[in-house]
Amino acid sequence: MTLTLAVVVIIILLYISWIFNGLGTMGLHIFPDVYTRLHAATKCTTFGTMFMSFTVIAYSTRLYIIEGEARFLNMAIHTFIALIALLVTNPTGAHAIARAAHKMGIKPAEAVKDDLEGADLQQKKPVMMKKKDTSNEEGDK
């Protein structure tokens, strides 16, 4: 493994991923309550795992350019799809946990302001529950 530019870029991406995953894990233990912990856990580990995916994509693309075997390109594509799955699912999971915590009655620690306390939230009826009548044919509201 000689130090070309591509190799240096791959190693830098790998180190960024290690640093941010470590920071996320540290934040999980340093912050005082569940909301601030979610800040650290969601953002940092998503970013770190994103850079792990970037590393693997760059590594496989480099090998594909050097050796020309299609299986390297295939691995880059699959890693890209794993990256998209992570980017879509992780913030939504964090949102679900935060909402559950607030509904359980956990107050944000050291809070200076809480607009959600006592707010009257309106929810739509889920569309899946409707009967199969004309509602499907009406179009968007």
Place this chain on the structure above:
Amino acid sequence: MIEFTTLFYGSALLFGVLIIICALRVFLGPTTPDRVVGLDTINTLVVGSMIALGAAMWETLFIDIAIVYAVLSFITTLFIAKYLEGGED
């Protein structure tokens, strides 16, 4: 010189250590959502280490499993959150 394979095995090992540190939060966490946060972080780290292991061993299958694991762990998190909210809606 260190090979890339060694680096990827090393990052999988590092993620394993981080998973153990997150598991401490699952055991300690004063409230239930704290434990769920730890579990969610562990899921993300498992996906990351699967990608690293897939690159180290040249198995594309590992990355396919990582995709499925990401989606399934997301559904698990959603169901736990729904359960914690209570069942009125």
Place this chain on the structure above:
Amino acid sequence: MKRSKAFFSTFLFALFVYLFLTLAAGQSLATESPWSEIIWSFEEIVLGISISLLVAAVTNHILCRKRNFRMMNPGRWVIMLAYTIPLFFEMAKANFDVAYRVNTGNIEPGIVKIDPDLKTDLGVTFLANSITLTPGTLTVDVDEEKNELYIHWIKVGEDPTETISGRFVKWIKRFAE
């Protein structure tokens, strides 16, 4: 009519994902052209079309729930892809922000209400996810009738609507409304 359109768009989406996953899987060994390892063989395409038909038949009422087909326009997908670039830089900023707060413990949290003035569900979903991924903010709850978001802000400041969502709303309005 609307139902068949929903079926067709779900089918196209599933087929696209299938073909993207099996790109360069190295299946058509018979031909000698240099692209034979990259593109799909005939059998692969037939299998992809049959699986996508099955998936579309089962799930078309989930993907196109509101029977609104504005996302069939490919221009919106291009804008959505372009949106990932400013989002990525915001994410990078977010991580250095969290790194700073992990090391100094300088927090002043609170939950604020913002009114981003978006109309569609897709837009609100994208905005909530973008807010969660960017510095110091985390979506806690949403008012689904008025489309107002409740944000946990790690350092409460002035004018939450503009500070938190002003950067994203003008992008999201381009592709989601």
